Amino acid sequence: MSADTAAEPAIEVTDLRMSYGSTIVLHGVTFRVARGEVVALLGPNGAGKTTTIEILEGFRMRSAGEVRVLGTDPAHGHESWRARLGVVLQSWRDHAKWPVREFLAHYGSLYAPYSTERITRPRDVDELLEAVGLTEQAGRRVGQLSGGQRRRLDVAIGIVGRPEVLFLDEPTVGFDPEARQEFHALVRRLAEVEDTTILLTTHDLDEAERLADRIVILARGRIVADATPEELARQVETGAEVRWIRDGERFTTSTRTPTRFVRELFAAHGADVDKLEVRRATLEDTYLAMVHAAESGRDGAGLPELGAPRAAVERVAEVSS
Numbered sequence: 665m666s667a668d669t670a671a672e673p674a675i676e677v678t679d680l681r682m683s684y685g686s687t688i689v690l691h692g693v694t695f696r697v698a699r700g701e702v703v704a705l706l707g708p709n710g711a712g713k714t715t716t717i718e719i720l721e722g723f724r725m726r727s728a729g730e731v732r733v734l735g736t737d738p739a740h741g742h743e744s745w746r747a748r749l750g751v752v753l754q755s756w757r758d759h760a761k762w763p764v765r766e767f768l769a770h771y772g773s774l775y776a777p778y779s780t781e782r783i784t785r786p787r788d789v790d791e792l793l794e795a796v797g798l799t800e801q802a803g804r805r806v807g808q809l810s811g812g813q814r815r816r817l818d819v820a821i822g823i824v825g826r827p828e829v830l831f832l833d834e835p836t837v838g839f840d841p842e843a844r845q846e847f848h849a850l851v852r853r854l855a856e857v858e859d860t861t862i863l864l865t866t867h868d869l870d871e872a873e874r875l876a877d878r879i880v881i882l883a884r885g886r887i888v889a890d891a892t893p894e895e896l897a898r899q900v901e902t903g904a905e906v907r908w909i910r911d912g913e914r915f916t917t918s919t920r921t922p923t924r925f926v927r928e929l930f931a932a933h934g935a936d937v938d939k940l941e942v943r944r945a946t947l948e949d950t951y952l953a954m955v956h957a958a959e960s961g962r963d964g965a966g967l968p969e970l971g972a973p974r975a976a977v978e979r980v981a982e983v984s985s
C-alpha cells in the first residue's frame with residue numbers, strides 16, 4: 665500500500681441521497697471513516713442506517729451522491745473489491761445442514777484467491793472459532809445452534825476473509841452479557857491489531873460508547889451528530905436532573921449547574937429538603953434530545969434548553985408560600 669492510499673479514508677460518503685419510490689429516506693448524508701477507525705451509526709428505527717450500510721456494501725443502488733469504500737464506488741465494485749469487505753447482516757441466511765467448522769472452511773476458501781503478500785486470506789478456522797467463542801460447537805450443525813451462537817457464526821462469516829472494512833448491522837442482538845463482552849474485545853482487537861475499519865449499527869448506546877472512536881447519529885435520513893463519545897459526553901456534562909421532596913411535595917428540575925442549584929436550594933429551604941437526588945444526564949439523554957429535536961423538525965441538534973436554577977428555586981418558593 666502506498667502512503668497516499670494509506671492516508672485515504674476507508675469510507676467516504678458525500679451528500680448521499682436515497683429514495684424508495686417517492687419516499688426519501690436519506691437526505692444528503694456526509695461522513696468519513698478513517699482506516700482502522702471504529703464508527704457506530706446510531707439512530708431510531710427507520711432512520712436509514714441499514715439503507716446506508718447496504719449502499720456502502722454495494723447491495724443497494726443509491727439515488728444520488730458520492731460514495732467510496734476503499735477507493736471504489738460500491739455501485740461498480742468487482743469481486744476483488746468485495747473480497748476486502750466483511751459483512752454481518754441483520755437477517756440470518758440459513759445453512760442449517762452444514763457443520764459449523766466445514767461451513768466456515770468452505771466459505772473461507774472462497775477468499776483464498778484474494779490473499780495478498782500483506783493479508784493472508786482466509787483466516788485459520790480454529791483461530792476463528794476460538795475468537796468468536798464457537799470452539800465447542802465446531803462439530804455441530806448450523807441449524808442446531810442457539811440464537812446467540814448463530815449470531816457468533818454470523819460474525820465469524822463476516823471476518824473469515826480478514827476484511828479491511830467490516831460492516832456490522834446490529835451485531836450483538838441476542839448476545840448474553842458474556843458474549844457481548846467477548847465481542848467487544850474482538851472488535852477492539854480487529855481495529856487495533858489488524859487495523860480493520862469497522863462501521864457498526866446498534867441501538868445499544870453503552871455499546872456505542874465502549875466500542876466506537878466516533879458516533880454518527882442518524883435521524884430521519886439526516887446526520888444530527890458526528891462526534892467522539894468524549895465530545896458527546898462533554899455536552900452531556902452540561903445537564904443534570906435534581907429531585908427532592910419538601911413538605912411531602914415532590915419537585916424535579918433540570919439544570920446545567922447542579923452544584924450551584926443544590927447550594928441555593930439548601931440556602932433557601934435548608935433542613936426542609938428531603939430525599940435529594942442528582943442524576944447526571946447520560947449519553948442516552950443526549951441521544952434522545954438530539955433525535956427528538958430532529959424528529960420535531962427543529963434545526964441544530966444538542967440539548968434542549970434546561971431550566972435555570974434561580975428560576976427553579978423561585979418556583980419552589982412560590983409553591984411553598
Ligand SMILES: Nc1ncnc2c1ncn2[C@@H]1O[C@H](COP(=O)(O)OP(=O)(O)OP(=O)(O)O)[C@@H](O)[C@H]1O
Binds near residue numbers: 689707710711716
Ligand atoms: N426496500 C424498501 N422499500 C421501501 N422502503 C424501504 C425499503 N427498505 C427500507 N425502507 C424504508 O426506508 C426507511 C429507512 O429504513 P432502514 O431499514 O434503512 O432504517 P434503519 O435505520 O436501519 O432502521 P432499524 O433500526 O429499524 O433497522 C424506513 O422508513 C423503511 O421503511
